[in-house]
Every structure is written in structure tokens, then in C-alpha cells.
Amino acid sequence: MNLRTRLAEFFKRKENAVQGGGPKAIEKQHAQGKLTARARITALLDPQSFHECDMFVEHKCEDFGMDKKHFPGDGVVTGTGKIQGHPVCIYAQDFTVAGGSLGLMHARKITKIMDQAMKLGVPLIGINDSGGARIQEGVNSLAGYGEIFFRNTLASGVIPQISVVLGPCAGGAVYSPALTDFVFVVDKISKMFITGPEVIKTVLGEEISMEELGGARVQVEISGNAHFYAASEQECFDQINRLVTFIPWNNKKKADPYPAALPKPEYSLERVIPAEPTQPYDVRDVIRAIFDGSDFFEVQEHWAANIVVGFARLKGETVGIVANQPLVLAGVLDVDSSDKAARFIRFCDAFNIPLVTLVDLPGYLPGVDQEHAGVIRHGAKILYAYSEATVPKITVILRKAYGGGYIAMCSRHLGADFLFAWPTAEIAVMGPEGAANIIFRAEIAEAADPAAMRRQKVAEYTEKFANPFIAAANGHVDAVISPQETRGFLIHALEISAHKSESRPAKKHGVPPS
Numbered sequence: 474m475n476l477r478t479r480l481a482e483f484f485k486r487k488e489n490a491v492q493g494g495g496p497k498a499i500e501k502q503h504a505q506g507k508l509t510a511r512a513r514i515t516a517l518l519d520p521q522s523f524h525e526c527d528m529f530v531e532h533k534c535e536d537f538g539m540d541k542k543h544f545p546g547d548g549v550v551t552g553t554g555k556i557q558g559h560p561v562c563i564y565a566q567d568f569t570v571a572g573g574s575l576g577l578m579h580a581r582k583i584t585k586i587m588d589q590a591m592k593l594g595v596p597l598i599g600i601n602d603s604g605g606a607r608i609q610e611g612v613n614s615l616a617g618y619g620e621i622f623f624r625n626t627l628a629s630g631v632i633p634q635i636s637v638v639l640g641p642c643a644g645g646a647v648y649s650p651a652l653t654d655f656v657f658v659v660d661k662i663s664k665m666f667i668t669g670p671e672v673i674k675t676v677l678g679e680e681i682s683m684e685e686l687g688g689a690r691v692q693v694e695i696s697g698n699a700h701f702y703a704a705s706e707q708e709c710f711d712q713i714n715r716l717v718t719f720i721p722w723n724n725k726k727k728a729d730p731y732p733a734a735l736p737k738p739e740y741s742l743e744r745v746i747p748a749e750p751t752q753p754y755d756v757r758d759v760i761r762a763i764f765d766g767s768d769f770f771e772v773q774e775h776w777a778a779n780i781v782v783g784f785a786r787l788k789g790e791t792v793g794i795v796a797n798q799p800l801v802l803a804g805v806l807d808v809d810s811s812d813k814a815a816r817f818i819r820f821c822d823a824f825n826i827p828l829v830t831l832v833d834l835p836g837y838l839p840g841v842d843q844e845h846a847g848v849i850r851h852g853a854k855i856l857y858a859y860s861e862a863t864v865p866k867i868t869v870i871l872r873k874a875y876g877g878g879y880i881a882m883c884s885r886h887l888g889a890d891f892l893f894a895w896p897t898a899e900i901a902v903m904g905p906e907g908a909a910n911i912i913f914r915a916e917i918a919e920a921a922d923p924a925a926m927r928r929q930k931v932a933e934y935t936e937k938f939a940n941p942f943i944a945a946a947n948g949h950v951d952a953v954i955s956p957q958e959t960r961g962f963l964i965h966a967l968e969i970s971a972h973k974s975e976s977r978p979a980k981k982h983g984v985p986p987s
């Protein structure tokens with residue numbers, strides 16, 4: 474064969490491969506508002522940066538009439554590229570080829586690019602659009618999933634792993650995303666479930682649509698399985714482009730610094746915090762008034778909104794923020810908000826991102842529902858995560874820090890390196906009302922005017938404990954600072970901690986509450 478013939482053969486094979494499942498399947502994909510696998514990669518990565526590998530991989534299954542022609546690339550596109558100049562390894566399942574179902578060679582392509590990401594120390598992005606284990610390949614597809622899950626677990630805390638769910642991800646297809654750091658979903662396109670509507674109908678006799686069962690809103694608002702929600706695929710890709718600017722390539726690096734920027738003048742701390750201690754405010758306005766450019770990239774915005782977590786920058790350096798949200802349930806800690814915060818803290822700790830904690834909460838949420846849902850073990854996760862974390866930990870108590878909430882929100886006792894309190898801080902075992910009711914119960918009951926006595930006792934308790942000075946007098950707080958001083962104190966603390974090195978007792982691994 475001469476060169477010309479070989480080239481013609483090569484182009485023909487390549488043309489066949491990039492056609493995926495063919496024009497009809499591509500049309501169906503487009504009709505659902507979905508891009509094809511290669512188009513997704515192109516839209517997500519920096520222009521012309523993607524280099525595909527394993528385009529000509531073929532499956533080895535001969536059962537159920539499976540031919541090779543109809544499975545180009547075995548239904549997944551893999552390779553390397555750049556995003557915002559950062560190198561990444563990436564795969565995208567091709568739903569036009571057998572529903573993106575995962576057979577053995579499909580899985581091998583994915584595990585190969587995962588191994589590559591680990592060796593090169595770069596993030597892994599997986600675009601998932603799959604009907605799950607390829608039914609025709611039986612146990613071989615299950616084996617393939619197992620090998621992916623194993624690598625997801627080994628890569629956890631070593632390289633950032635980002636999952637994008639862009640289709641009806643069923644069965645095994647959802648467990649790889651669940652093992653990764655961030656899951657992105659898109660309105661009407663993303664569906665995640667272990668067993669689909671048909672199985673539910675057969676087993677339970679219940680009718681439910683895919684959207685109601687595991688659509689994008691369900692995953693970001695109810696289950697907490699997903700972290701970011703977008704209205705379109707392009708918006709989702711823009712979000713990923715933003716995320717990568719805040720995180721490092723791997724656990725040996727720090728996130729790339731950015732040019733420093735002052736907060737925008739329209740965000741003023743004086744205007745955010747209400748005079749009345751029981752009035753709510755949006756803690757995100759506090760964040761915007763303190764951090765660079767008033768730029769806050771929130772994670773899991775739509776789930777467990779009583780706690781706010783996300784990334785921002787201080788003088789160009791990425792920090793992870795954990796903040797109680799007084800606007801929602803007064804910012805209490807409960808089952809979901811504890812899970813949300815704990816996972817975010819562990820991500821930041823694994824990837825050298827200093828933590829800034831903003832505290833304003835009345836404590837853990839009381840009630841039978843929470844107790845029965847396991848608020849003890851879930852609430853313990855945040856204690857564990859903060860205690861385990863060795864990145865710089867800086868805490869600012871804005872207003873209430875009561876009881877277990879005071880301890881849990883990165884108090885000095887859990888290893889905070891710097892602990893600041895605003896003059897409005899109230900640090901006590903519980904709120905003055907509850908405290909007075911308990912410790913002055915007899916005096917209130919026996920008083921000629923119980924209501925007046927109660928008011929007096931609440932005032933006495935407030936005067937004595939609802940301020941930051943007793944904590945400061947005992948050294949639990951390093952400095953009482955005015956809100957206006959906060960940015961300066963945080964920058965100083967961060968700069969001073971630049972070379973912080975703290976270790977924990979050697980062990981195989983801990984056993985965190987779950």
C-alpha cells in the first residue's frame with residue numbers, strides 16, 4: 474500500500490469514528506438540546522487544545538449480534554487538553570453509540586485516561602451521558618465500572634475530579650460522579666438514578682418520570698448529589714472554566730494566584746449587618762464586601778442553603794469559605810448542612826486551599842426529625858473535618874456562636890490558627906432566652922411578675938455572656954476587630970500562614986463519621 478492509499482484509509486476510518494452513532498442518532502441528540510461528545514469537549518476546553526487518543530479502540534464482544542462497525546471508539550471519546558491554560562485529562566461518553574453504554578473496552582479507555590491524569594498530576598474531567606452497564610457485555614461491563622470506581626477512589630485528594638452529567642445517567646453511570654469532587658448538571662438534560670422509572674414501575678408499581686425521579690433540580694436541591702446547576706450546556710462549561718481558576722492542578726500545588734482586587738464599593742459591611750441581633754441578612758453580602766473583586770464562586774448553592782460554601786480570593790490567593798447563612802433557618806447546622814460543609818472542608822484541605830470560616834448560628838437544629846435522621850453522626854462530620862484539616866484556618870465570629878455551633882464552626886479548640894470576633898459577637902452556651910428559662914426557672918416562676926422577671930434575667934444574661942469579651946479574656950478569641958478591619962486582618966493572617974506546616978498522628982486513615 475502506498476502512502477496515498479494509507480492516508481485515504483486513515484481518513485476514512487477517522488471519518489467513521491467521528492461520525493459516532495451516525496446522522497440519525499446525532500439528530501436525536503441535538504433535538505434534546507444536547508451536543509455530541511466531541512462537540513462538548515471542544516466547547517469546554519481552550520480552542521484547538523484537545524488531542525484525542527484511542528479513537529480506534531474496538532470492543533471485543535461477539536454476543537447478541539454486536540458488530541464493531543456500530544461502536545466507533547466504543548462509545549467514549551478520551552484525550553488531553555487545556556482549560557484556562559491548565560492541562561487536563563478528559564473523557565466524554567458518546568450517547569449516539571449504544572446509548573453511551575459502558576462495555577469493557579469503553580471502560581478501559583476511561584481507566585487509561587484516569588491513570589494518565591494521575592501520572593501527570595492534572596485534573597480529570599468526565600462528561601457522562603450513558604445508559605449504564607452495557608447489557609450485552611454482562612459481567613465485563615460491571616468489571617469496567619469497578620475499575621473506574623477503584624481509580625476514582627485512589628485519585629480522591631490527589632487530583633481534582635470533575636464530573637459533568639449530560640444525559641440520562643443510569644445505574645453504574647452515577648457512581649463514578651458520586652465519587653468525584655464536583656458534579657455539574659444541566660436543566661432538562663441531566664438525569665441521575667440507580668434504577669430507572671421502568672424498574673420502579675415493575676418493582677413498586679409506581680409511575681414517575683425521569684425528571685421527577687432524578688432530574689437536574691432534584692439533584693441540586695433535594696438529594697445534594699450535584700454541586701452546580703446550569704440552564705444550558707454552554708453555561709455549564711462556563712462554570713467549569715471558572716471553577717478551574719480557583720483550584721490547583723493537584724495536591725502538591727497551590728491554586729494559581731490571581732491579580733489582587735479590592736471588593737466593589739457597593740458592598741459595605743456597615744449596611745449588611747442589621748442592628749437587631751435576631752434579624753437575618755445574606756452572609757454572601759458579607760463575603761462580597763470582604764473578598765477580592767466581590768467575586769464569590771458558590772458551591773452547592775441550591776442545597777442546604779443554611780450554610781454557604783465556595784471559593785473566593787484574598788489578595789489574589791484562593792480561599793475556601795464556609796459561612797452560616799442567617800437568611801435560611803437562622804444558619805443552623807443540621808444533617809445536610811453538616812454534610813455539605815464537611816465535604817467542602819476536606820476538599821480544601823486536600824488541595825492546599827486555606828479556609829476562612831464566618832460564624833453566625835444559634836447551634837444545631839433541635840427536633841425529632843433531625844435526631845432520627847442522624848444529626849449526631851452527620852453533625853460530627855464537620856467537627857472531624859475541621860479537626861483533621863491542616864491548611865491555614867481563619868475564623869471570624871460575626872454575631873451568634875452558641876453551644877455546639879461555636880465549637881463546630883472552626884473554633885480555636887478545633888485548631889483554628891486565627892480567631893477573630895466582631896464586637897457584635899455573642900459567644901455563649903445558648904441564646905439568652907433559652908439560658909434564662911433554664912437557669913432562672915425557679916426565680917421566674919416564683920416572681921410576682923414572671924414576665925418582668927424573665928425580661929430582667931434575659932437582660933442580665935445578655936449583658937454578661939452575649940459579647941465577645943469573655944471569650945477574648947480567656948484567650949479563645951485572638952482579637953476583637955471592627956467589621957471594617959476584617960479584610961486587613963484576614964490578609965495578614967493568610968500571609969503569615971503562607972508556610973504553615975502541621976502534621977497529624979501517622980495512621981493508615983481515619984474513620985470519619987458517615
Ligand code: HXC
Pocket residue numbers: 570571572573574603604605606607608609615618641643644645646648669
Ligand atoms: C446497552 C443500551 C443501554 C445499555 C441504552 N442502550 N442503554 N445498550 N446497554 N445499558 C441503547 C439502546 O438500546 C438504544 O440502542 C440506544 O442505547 C439509545 O437508547 P434509547 O433507549 O433509545 O434512549 P432513550 O429513550 O433516550 O433512553 C435512555 C435510557 C434507556 C433511559 C438510558 O436507554 C435505559 O433505560 N437504558 C437502560 C438503563 C439501565 O437500566 N441501566 C442500568 C444498567 S445496570 P439503539 O440501537 O436502539 O439505538 C448498571 C449496573 C452497574 O449500570 C452497577 C454498578 C454499581
